[in-house]
Amino acid sequence: MNIVKAKLEDFNTVKNIINTTIRTIYPHYYPVGVVEFFLSHHCDDNIRKGIETDMVLLIDVNGIIVGTGSTQENEISRVFVLPQLQGLGYGTLIMNKLESIIAKGYSEIVLDFSLPAYDLYINRGYSPIKYNKIITPNKDVLCFNIMKKAIISCIDGKINYNNRFFSSVSNTDNGEVSSATIFQYHQNKDMVWAEYNGGDILKGYLIGTSDDKSNLNFTYQHVNQKGEIRTGKCLSTPKILPNGKIRLLEQWQWTNGDNSAGSSIIEESNIII
Template sequence: MSIKLAQEFDFDIVKKITHKTIKEIYPHYYSNGAVVFFLNHHNDENIMNDISNHNVFLCYNSEQNAVGTVTIKKNEICRLFVLPQYQGNGYGRELADYAETTIAKHYDEIILDASLSAKSIYLKRGYQEIGYHSIKTDNNDYLCYDVMKKQI
C-alpha cells in the first residue's frame, strides 16, 4: 500500500473514487436529494482545484490500483473515500492516518465534516462532535452531518 500526491492527470480516478463511493454507499444513509447534493459538491471544478493546489492524495493497493483518496486543506480532512469493493481492508484507516500525520506537522487540531456513514469511525479515532448541520436539498430532503474535531 502506498499514498501519493495526486497530479492533474489523476483527475478521472479521483472523481471516479469519489462519485462511485457516494453513489453506492450514501443511498444507505441519505435521501436522493442529499446524494445529489454530495455529487454536485464534489464536482469537476472543486476536485481539479484541490488537485491543482496539491491537496489531494491517492491510496494504491499492492497491485498499484488506486483504491482511495483524501483531500487535506490546512488542518481539515476532506473528501476521504475508499472504493466500495475495497472497504474493510484498512485503506481508509491508512488514508486517515496519513492525513492526521500530515496535519499534525503544522497544527494542533484536526477538523472534518463527518457523513452519517463515517461518523462512528471518527468517534473511534478520538474525534469529538463540535457542531451539527442540516442543509435542505432537492425534494425537501435534508443532508445532515457533524463537524468534528480531534486535538493532536
C-alpha cells in the first residue's frame, strides 16, 4: 500500500472516487438538493484545479486507488474512500498523511465537516468553531461546522503546552479535582503555569517547569468550596493519544492537611475560546 500524489492523468480516478462516494453514501444523510450541491461543488473544474494547485493524495492498494484527500495550506478537504472499502482504516491513513504534511508548517488544521465523516474528525481531536448554513438552489438547507485541531507543536523537540485546556479523567478519592474542573495552561520557555476551577474548586493556580522530556514538575494551590486553602506538589508525565491530544499522568501529594498522596489523569479537551 502506498500514498502517492495525484497527477492530472489521475483526474478520472479522483472524480470517480468522489462522485461514487457522494452518490452512494450522502443520500443516507442529506436531502436530494444537498447531495446535488455536493456533486456540483466537486465539479470537474474544481477537481482538476485541485490537482493542479493543491496537494491531492491517493491511496494505492495493490494497484487499486481506494481513496483520496487534499490539503491546501493548513486546510484539509475532499477526503473520500470508496463506499465498499470504508471501515478498513483507509480514511485514517490518509488523514494521518495530510495532517503530517500540514504539521510541518502550521500550528493548527481546519476543515469543513460532512456528516458521514463527523465521528472520524471528532475522534481525531477536531472541535467545531463556526456554524455555517447554505441554501441550495431547490431550497434544501446544508448545515455544517468549520472544525479546528491544534497541532502538538514543539519547542526544541518538547511539547508546547501554551493555551491548551485540560479536564480530569480520573482521580484518587483523596483528591479534589473532578471532571468538572477545567485547567488552562500557559508556557514561556521552560516555565509552565495554569489556572483551574470547577467542581469542588473555586479557584486554583499551579506553576512549575517542563524538563527535556516535557514532564511537568508543579506546585499547586487552590481554594475549595469549603473555603479551605489546599496546597500540594505534582509530577505530570505526558502521553500523546492516537487522536493527537495530550494526556497527563499525574502523581501528586498534598503539602498541607493529611499530606496524603494520590494519582490522577487529565486530558486535553475541546474547549475553544
